[in-house]
Amino acid sequence: MLDDLRGAPALDIRDLRAGYGPLEIIRSLNLTVEPGEFVALMGPNGAGKSTLLKTIFGMATITGGSIGWDGRNVAGMTPRRILGAGIAYVPQGRCNFPLMSVDENLDMASYAVPKGNLKADRDRIYDLFPVLHERRRQPAGNLSGGEQQMLEMGMAMLMRPRLLLIDEPSVGLSPQSIQKVFDELVAINRGGCTILLVEQNTRKAMQVASRVAILRLGEVIWTGPPAGITFEELGAIFMTGELPQRARKTEDSDETRL
């Protein structure tokens, strides 16, 4: 269904500076993402991971640099135009319409980008997330955390994005829900959608991502495949901002925890 989107151009962020009002959080950030990649953004609290997603989606103040997408600079565009350009965003925390039914929530998502017809759009999402179909008449606010997260991902998918920005999808979810959410993310990525993920659950993120980018103080300080870095090294980078001398370990050592 999303196969036709393969070969979409890369996201190309250069010297980005951004934040909220006069407060600058992203300072000179560079990052390129190839089509079809699944990139996990990692870094300590306050590194600017969530702000980066917000900035790409046009919900923060940009003070410098560029965000290349589709061969044009989307920096400074409104979220609506960015959506139109094929980028969707699932923010952290509950981001749905709690007093509307699941059906209505999905309708809201398809209203904004009127491409298909409502019914077909909804069915597409219900195929993807059958659990939503069971609860389609219930207010979104009555759904479990995992169900709401899936609803929000479904709403984002309705926008037919080629790049999905998703912030902390596992927060507050049960282990089963987390597994389900990440399974769906992988499926979405396989369908051809590029994903930029912010995730505190480092283990999970490193399992699903094709590449990791580490942020510290508003800059990308290291990027590479998950296999290229250990948990200890991650922890050290979070603390000091420097990659320690390699004391190589087996990459899947389960006892290593952050």
Add this chain to the structure above:
Amino acid sequence: MPTLTRRQFAALTASTIPFSALARPARAQVAGNGGPLKIGLIVPLSGPLARFGGFASHGAELAVKQINAAGGVNGAPIELMRGDSQGTPVEAVSAARRVISDDKVQVILGDIASSATIALQPVVEDAHVILLNAASSNPDITYKAGVGGYKWSFRSYPTDELRAKVILQFGAEQKHFTRYAVLSVDSDFGRGAIAFSKKYLPQFHGEILSEDYYKDDETDFRPVLSHIKSLNVQGILSYGLPDATRLIVRQILELGLAGKVTLLGSGEFTYPDTIKVSPAVLNGAVEAAAWAPDLDNPRSLQFVADYRTAYGTKEVPNVHSYTHWEAVYLLAAAAKAAGGTEGSALRSALEAIDYDGATGKIRFDSHHQAELPMFIYEVEGGKSVEKGAFIAKVEYPA
């Protein structure tokens, strides 16, 4: 409530009141002491009372224009400075202080809201500036003026005690009413007039069966009128606001009370615009007014004509338009008599003035209260008919 002593009443017919239009200043005199007459008009120009300030402002401005066109006073044009009181003591005092201090006015003309007027009294007292009030009804204003204390405060507006008594007397003697309901505005005017009415009710064998007061922006009188309907009263004593009167009239009509109850009191019941709302309801309505636009007096009729020329035929002057217009002429006459505008000379001239206004002689008593008549009008056959004028000398609490 303060105790009030009896007043003497003298009923006159309107035709017996001697009228003579104020002689326009024929030629410029040598400017006297104190420079040109400067009047600070302090009335609500914004806020909920702006609807009355607008009338007052128009009246005073018209008088200034007319007097200046005829050569001014003592050879100089009158200057009018307006200040917005918003009907509150704070803003009234601020506005007054400004015109006193910056514009050096000799007279403050205002306010409409009694609480604002009362707050102005000590201010003008300290500044030795005259305060002429032509619209407030609180009895305290002149109880505490003149020999009562404030030497610089005057009021050229009849008191509500006279109004209340005259209405009851008319109701008893002409209409033989004994059963009344009260529906008055919730202000010192409405409540004060009813307090005075209660004092005179026994004398006229009347009783009040229900008592309601409405806020100045009230729009729904149906509940009260339904209640009144069930009480089978003859007259509704209403001392209220003209715009509320129209609502009351229309809602009386709605409730099928037309012709069953009669409005008595004050609220422009006999104005053509009000009668137009429903002649059926207003037939027999009795108004006690300090002035009315159809007052059969050449000076008054001329004023109404001039006013409508100046501000458009749709705007009928109200009582505030007239009193403020006349007050400016009164001040001009005082300035002329004083031969200037120096404060104490002006005050003495005002104390001694014997001025022919459109409604009668204006003379101030020892409390600086003008003795003014109250006119009774009744609606007969959809027309306002003058039934007489009443005048009284106010007796003050010791």
Add this chain to the structure above:
Amino acid sequence: MLTDAVVNGITAGSVYALVAVGMTIIFGVLRAINFAHGEFYMLGTFGAWWGIETLDLPYIVSIPLALIIVAAIALAVGVLVMKRLIDQPFQIGIVATLGVSLVLQNVIILIFGGAYKMFDGGWIEPVEILGISLSEQRILIVVAALVIFGLLELMVHRTRFGKTIRAVSQNIEACKVVGVNVPVVVIGTFVLGCTLAALSGVLTAPVTVSLYGGMGTSITVKTFAIIVMGGVGNVSGTLFAAWILGLMESFVASYLGLQFRDAVAFTALIVVLTLLPGGLFSKRERF
């Protein structure tokens, strides 16, 4: 007397309801108390009055004219002021709308003079229903309130615009995420809400007869009371809350005295809010 009180309460409540429903949807999308709401009620009556007096239009034609004028003014206010209130703390909204209210009120005084005007139009002949005498205009108001509330319920739950209004009032961030054009919805809602207030003004003018610049002020406070009682953004809740307030006032005025009406109504309101902090009709506590 009892039926009188009930009928009076319902008719008065219907007037409140029409004004309040506009404010409740505006409150829903902006979380701002529109202190200028009563001014749009006032502008409605002035628009119709102007049509009747200056253009010699019949009342029925002056109604749409007034609504168009008010919608245009509301659009200007919406673009210049209300749009900027999105995402602002609620205090900003209070000061801004107080400013709007001062400007509108005093511009009207400047243009037409402060003195009150008389409204000449409408159907004011009394008719008897169930032994109660009522003007045709008042019946029209009650009917209009019912029809408009029916339409609004449909709009809010069935139409795209209605759903976006609800969406904005539930979660502005989510609206941005799914690409709802929040400023357009806010301005649209504001224009709709103000036009409803104006409609109430135009329909009520024949029974309130007098109009003046400051006439909207007291409406705003009562309206505020109603939307808090009815639950924010709750359309049918607003109608019932308005009727309840109307009935409460009517009973106080009939049996206790007009001067106690506002105080008793507000006392009852405080009691209601204390017992049910989310209002009478909302599904859950929302503010």
Add this chain to the structure above:
Amino acid sequence: MAMTGVNVHGSYIYANPRHGLRAAGFAVLVIALAAAPLVAGDYQLHALIVSMTFLLPALGLNLILGYAGMLSFAQMAFFGIGAYSSALTAMRWGTPFWLNLVVGGLAAGIVAVPLGIPALRLRRYSFVMCTLGFAVIAQTIAKNWISVTRGDLGLSQVPRPRIALWNGGFEITSITSYYYLALVLSVLAVLAFLTLVSSAAGRYMIAIREDETLAASVGTPTWHYRMIAFALSAVFAGVGGSFYVHYFTVISPTVFDPFYANTVLVIVLGGGVGTVGGVVLGSFLFVAVSEALRIAPDLRMIAYGLLLIVIVFACPEGLLPLFIRKIRFGGGTHVP
């Protein structure tokens, strides 16, 4: 609903190093004000007195809104209660001014407690509604309790302030002496306010405002401190009302009209909520603006309304931050 945007509160509650600067600014202002009668005329002095009269209820509102995070329209009801009780005491017993102030403040504070019990449980808009309703109820009582308040006639010729310990002393009559009385009162009020907000109670209030759930979870008795804030805000307003009534010598139920409540609201929100300097600045600025606009009586309120709109969008945190920023950063940015 997610309310993004910059937190309007608390950005300018300064840490200790800046106390010196603030104290110096405060001292300069007081000295300048003390010298004002040398150059100002009666009218200007009167305008300053009005500013200082509104400063007290504004400080009270600042306490409940800026430090406890609740918007109250009851400020002017408390102002009126303070004015009435103080006027009645003075008229009946000829009490000295200081006692009238105490009576006014206490009366307002005492009334606030039973009102606060139901009201403070409510959340934002229901609370606003509740306080608005209270002002309406207070006005109705003032109008109908005729034996005490004289109803709509109001109380007039309220005694001027008598400065004495008990008997004798002297009466304030001239505008200059009123001015100094107002100045002394204002300085004392500001000092009392500063002491209060830097006390433990003040810190708890800020904690509650910033995050009520968190404050409650660490064991802060939130309701208790809200009640303190509410009652003290009433005391400030009551004392202000007491001064008001002895200056204007008249009080009527119109004191409960929205005009006064709106003025106080504009002062606090326009000057800078949650700051003392902002409220002081707001009091002077907004009275000054409203007086300056008297040059055009017809356009005055239109201009005032436009100004409110412009100011609130140009400096949503009030005017004080604008002033401070200019001083501290030379117009640069700041970190909230």
